[in-house]
Amino acid sequence: MPHPQQTTTAVGPSPGRSPGVSPAAGAGPRQPAWREASTRLRKAATTEPGRLRTLGAVLAAALVLFGAVTAWQVTDRATAADAVVDRSQPLSAAAADLYRSLADANTTAARGFLPGGKEPRPVRLRYEKDIGTASELLARAAANTGASSTERARIAALNSQLPVYTGLVEQARANNRQGLPLGGAYLRYASERMEKDLLPTARALYDAETDRLGSDYRSAKSWPWAALALGVLALGALGWAQRRTYLRTNRVFNHGLLAATAASGVVLLWLAVGHGVARAELEDSYEHGARSLQVLNTARISSLQARGAETLAMATRHDVLTAQGKDAYEERYSTNMRDLYGIGSGTDTADARPGSLLDRARSLADGAAGRDPVAKAVAEVKEWQQRHTEARKADDAGDYEGALARVTDEKNSTGEAFDQVDTALRQALDHEQDDFRSAADDGRDALTGLAVGAAVLAVLGATGAVLGIGRRLSEYR
Template identity: 55%
Template sequence: MTHPPTAPPASPPGGQAATAHAPWPAPATPPAATPPAPPEPPRRSAFAEGAAQLRAAARTEPGRLRIVGAAVAGLLLLFGALTFYEITDRADAARTVEDSSQPLSADAAEIYRSLADANTTAAVGFLAGADEDPAVRERYERDIDNAARLLASAAAHSSDSASARQYIETLTEELPFYTGLVETARTNNRQGLPLGGAYLRYADQRMQDTLLTAAEELYELETRRFESDLAQARDRPWLALGAGTLALAALAWAQRRHYLRTNRVFNPGLVAATAAAAVLLVWLAGAHVMARGALSDADENAAQSLSALNGAWTEALKARGDESMTLVTRGAGSEFEDSYTTHMDALAAERGGLLPRAGELAEDAEGRTPVDAAVAATEEWQERHSVARELETAGAYDDAVEAVIGVERPEESTGESFDRVDASLAEAVEHEQREFTRAAADGHGALGGLTAGAVLLALLAALGTVLGIARRLSEYR
């Protein structure tokens, strides 16, 4: 209800609105004023007042006509106002989903991915030692830059909830600390000191415990918010639909009454009012059904696909991180290997795995192709991983490192498989993101013009009613 011109007609109870609009003077006003329009809910008071007026003016037909006209015009204006109000609300929610809350959720997912990838890349660089490929360093830099840029943007645009701000603050504060730790690790490594490895472990722990936790919470928060916006946009405009039905019913009754009293079938004013109100009701119902359909499409197809794909991507990154950390720690224990298995299962298990689920959710070939590619790359990754793992348990540590980071033969490493999973998922996410944006824009677009139409048609209908009744009244002069 932000639009001032239409708001006033909607708020006062029907009786008063009728008097304000009625082109005729004094006669009806005294009886109308007797019950001084108490501040009750619009519809009830319209009827209550109508009843009072009916009692007061029951003896004269003009009085009754004025009451009927006021009530019907009031209902029509209420219909228009409610339509304006509810559709503005739904359209705002749809626009928020499209322009702000879904992109924020996508950005939060990307922040998480950039951080996790940076951390894994740092571990791979450590494993490679002095042979570190400049591309590895560049990838780390790119990840950090990307995370920092998205964080700055999230700080500027994020939903204004205190917890979102809290997470962004934590991330913004911790990121330079993390990069500082990684740089200290590098410096020590270059001096040949094992202290570098200890710094890297510390940095990894910090990343897992603080940064990635905050990024995950932020993603979940923004996703919940976007889902609630989406639900709000899809919420049916029940009040407006109810008011519209009621207004049409009132018009029908008024016309039947008119017919019974005068034997005349048509009153042009009332017919025009009926037509305008019916158009508005059909438009309202139709537009919202279309918007709802498009938004459901955005939700059930694109958004759920996105959620599965983002989840799969996260699991892939975690599995890759564990795979590298197994070698970094060079341990006798199987802590990281167990964690790798858990994440790999969450990613690829035939039952309940996120990749198979994303495959099921993919709507079209364009969406399915990259998911299939990711599935194939994951299978290859798992095979290569078991080879690397066998090498490691057999004590061929250097060969295991080679099989994981692929300095000599990059095309045969698990890293290469992971990169393909990564790239395929990026493609799939991009596709679903486009689908989502398109569907959300459709949904938003379906509601376009309806608010202006509601104001115009309701005013037309009210005017028609007033003119129609005035014409009848003139017959009593």
């Protein structure tokens, strides 16, 4: 039986294929898309168009960064200058007025006890005005303390201690009107509370506000080094880019890069000149304004303390003694007069001694309008000291009534001389306050518009750089 013929199909390699190699094996592993894109970008960057695109992006970023940093640093300094004018200096002045009101109230309260049971009405009104002013300043300080917990604690302490002090004064006054010696004890206790609690707290508040003023000044005057450095680098990069373009194309100007250079140069010049002017004006406002105000306020405080000690020495009839057996209030008077004028009790001199508060205030005063009130204060302090010496001589001789008249009378007394000193110092303070405000306003005005202008010009500069590089790229299409 015949078998059908079997046919076999030979399996061999297909045309165009290598034997034993599958299509999948010949293709190799596929790269991730991001790596392929990165490879293409690297290859593109090695070409001139790629280099130009990179250069344009770097220049634009540098100019935008320059504008942003300039705007930020200028805004920071303008904010500090605003704080100097509108917040820290007024608060420092208010803290000094608070201290003055409390010290004067204490002096005036003691003054009311000197004539015995008859308290002059002007003395009573002055005391009430001082207490009212202190209460108003405390309320204002509480509304402007910000986030400082220490300042809030000091203001709270003053608010709680002031009613205690006024209550003690009222008790002293009531006993004094009845001729009871207990009134003097109440007065001494009230004065101790003022000198040990209220005045040190008020002084600490004043010192804190003065420190804040100094900090704001330092922030406002500090040079914007980061912005200046970025501006120099941006101009350098633009100069290098234009030189590169010239060497490769032999074209002197690229309008876009030239516009970017001009915009950056304007910002850098504006920043340097504007901040330089602001710094100079703020420095002037500090040296002939804020610093002078601090010295004058300290001088006024010393005169108030000297007057208070003088008055309390008479009110207590020199019964409060130091550990060495000396009159405590007379010692305090001498200490404050040395600080104020450079002299002590019983010493005569023709002028304020170098280094004294009045000597420093006169050296810091700007012009005759500033020096004349200080000179008036110097002359009145000398007169005050001479009258004080006469009062002490009368008291030491047993003439208490004569000594009292030399301290309390409306004319030819130490009280009259003190009032003249206080008036002269107030005039000097008003003048220096005006000088401070004028110079400080000029300082912060020098920064007006700089932050916005820098940002706008930087964006225009970045746009010019991109357009300038784009003009070169168009030559390759």
